[in-house]
Amino acid sequence: MNPxxxxxxxxxxxxxxxxxxxxxxxxxFALAFLGFxxxxxxxxxxxxxxxxxxxxxxxxxIHVPSAWMSLFIFVVMAIQSFIALxxxxxxxxxxxxxxxxxxxxxxxxxxxTGSIWGEPTWGTWWTWDPRLTxxxxxxxxxLGVMGLYGAIEDRRAAARAAGFLALLGLINIPIVHFSVQxxxxxxxxxxxxxxxxxxxxxxxxxxxxxxxxxxxxxxVGSLLQRARAMNLEQESGKDWARQAAENxx
Amino acid sequence: MSTTGLIDAAKAQLGxxxxxxxxxxxxxxxxxxxxxxxxxxxxLALGSEHEKLAQLAPxxxxxxxxxxxxxxxxxxxxxxxxxxxxxxMLMSPLPLAWLIAxxxxxxxxxxxxxxxxxxPLLAQLLFLPGPLLMPLMLSLALGTPxxxxxxxxxxxxxxxxxxxxxxxxxxxxxxYVPVLVFGAGCVVAAAQGLPWIGAIYLLAAGLALALxxxxxxxxxxxxxxxx
Numbered sequence: 201m202n203p204x205x206x207x208x209x210x211x212x213x214x215x216x217x218x219x220x221x222x223x224x225x226x227x228x229f230a231l232a233f234l235g236f237x238x239x240x241x242x243x244x245x246x247x248x249x250x251x252x253x254x255x256x257x258x259x260x261x262i263h264v265p266s267a268w269m270s271l272f273i274f275v276v277m278a279i280q281s282f283i284a285l286x287x288x289x290x291x292x293x294x295x296x297x298x299x300x301x302x303x304x305x306x307x308x309x310x311x312x313t314g315s316i317w318g319e320p321t322w323g324t325w326w327t328w329d330p331r332l333t334x335x336x337x338x339x340x341x342x343l344g345v346m347g348l349y350g351a352i353e354d355r356r357a358a359a360r361a362a363g364f365l366a367l368l369g370l371i372n373i374p375i376v377h378f379s380v381q382x383x384x385x386x387x388x389x390x391x392x393x394x395x396x397x398x399x400x401x402x403x404x405x406x407x408x409x410x411x412x413x414x415x416x417x418x419x420v421g422s423l424l425q426r427a428r429a430m431n432l433e434q435e436s437g438k439d440w441a442r443q444a445a446e447n448x449x
Numbered sequence: 450m451s452t453t454g455l456i457d458a459a460k461a462q463l464g465x466x467x468x469x470x471x472x473x474x475x476x477x478x479x480x481x482x483x484x485x486x487x488x489x490x491x492x493l494a495l496g497s498e499h500e501k502l503a504q505l506a507p508x509x510x511x512x513x514x515x516x517x518x519x520x521x522x523x524x525x526x527x528x529x530x531x532x533x534x535x536x537x538m539l540m541s542p543l544p545l546a547w548l549i550a551x552x553x554x555x556x557x558x559x560x561x562x563x564x565x566x567x568x569p570l571l572a573q574l575l576f577l578p579g580p581l582l583m584p585l586m587l588s589l590a591l592g593t594p595x596x597x598x599x600x601x602x603x604x605x606x607x608x609x610x611x612x613x614x615x616x617x618x619x620x621x622x623x624x625y626v627p628v629l630v631f632g633a634g635c636v637v638a639a640a641q642g643l644p645w646i647g648a649i650y651l652l653a654a655g656l657a658l659a660l661x662x663x664x665x666x667x668x669x670x671x672x673x674x675x676x
Contacts, residue, residue, distance in 0.1 A: 285673070333626075337623045337626050340619070340622065340623040341623050343619065344619050344620040344623060347616055347619055347620070348606060348607070348616065348620060351607075351610045351613070351616050352609055352610060357609065357673075357674070357676075360673045361606045361607075361609070361670070361673055361674055364606060364669070364670055364673055365603070365606055365620060368602065368603075368624065368666070369623070369624075371624075372623070375627070
């Protein structure tokens, strides 16, 4: 068998996943912590104030990575759900469902930091702008996935139904992303480009890169931790899970 | 499956569903009654100034129609799931998506269509200016089947849950948002004298997509929920 495929199948078996998650989650959290310390130090002390917004703009170092994560995690959740629905891989069902609360948390952070920034800058906490509204709809979609997963008794059936809903909700992702281009909005357009030059000054850029990487690492750590707990719960009848529980400090 | 087989099956399914609705015609009138009452609440709550009501009328009418559609969603599969006919539909050699499409058609024709027919009357209750009736009717005519089709997919996912009313609303409303935005937005644009036909085209495009994809998605969701 192809070694990559073999690795996937091995890691996907519940006992192996448990060991894998236990090994890597602390490293991911450590990396996230380091990234946040560096990024937030840079954001608060090293970067100069913006010529228009003054000190206000510093919240973007949290707001922008969270907003990216809110979209990114939804896509990850949908991909995992797709794999779970097509190939019936148990661990993918768990991973998809473990994504939802993390994504919802990042969406809430995005909305809250956005309105804290909006009050002094736009003069209002909230406006029914397409970007803000579609981000709010994204939060509702996350909550819907979590609600549906919680409402169905059988864990595997629940994960499949909620995963299907996640695939339906994928329609909203391009709407959030392109809302600033399609409509005239109060929210500014995208400043950072992966391809081509960004409109942000390089001196302001590096803390953003640090917090972005940190939020990604946080997601990985949190996902592994949550998925591990859900995995142990579902497998609690099996021998290996009992042994893992006994060996735990 | 031959075409005649599909058409025969569609006739049988339509006949059965319509007969079921007719036998309980009191229930079938409730969505309309609900929408009328919601519309009647607004003048009572906001005061009966003509201008203010006329300004709010498109949004109020759209929300009333949307909510009454939401309330009928649960009955789309509920009774069939309880008496086991849904399992028969699942096992039948006919494509499940086709049977669901017929079911949604009956649902729309018995709950949304009557509402559409009395919309001019409701518009009068809220003093909607005459020229706005055309965009309102057009947007509702395209928007309500779209809502029914989206709702059919979401309702299929909640079929295994006993009391799913509230959850169903939470799941369906985010997906209803774009339809509401374009549907009500089109009438508001017309009220401001802006071109409004673009939103109608978008709704029509959405309906064309949903007509093809939603029954397939609902069939997949039903299989997920019932296995």
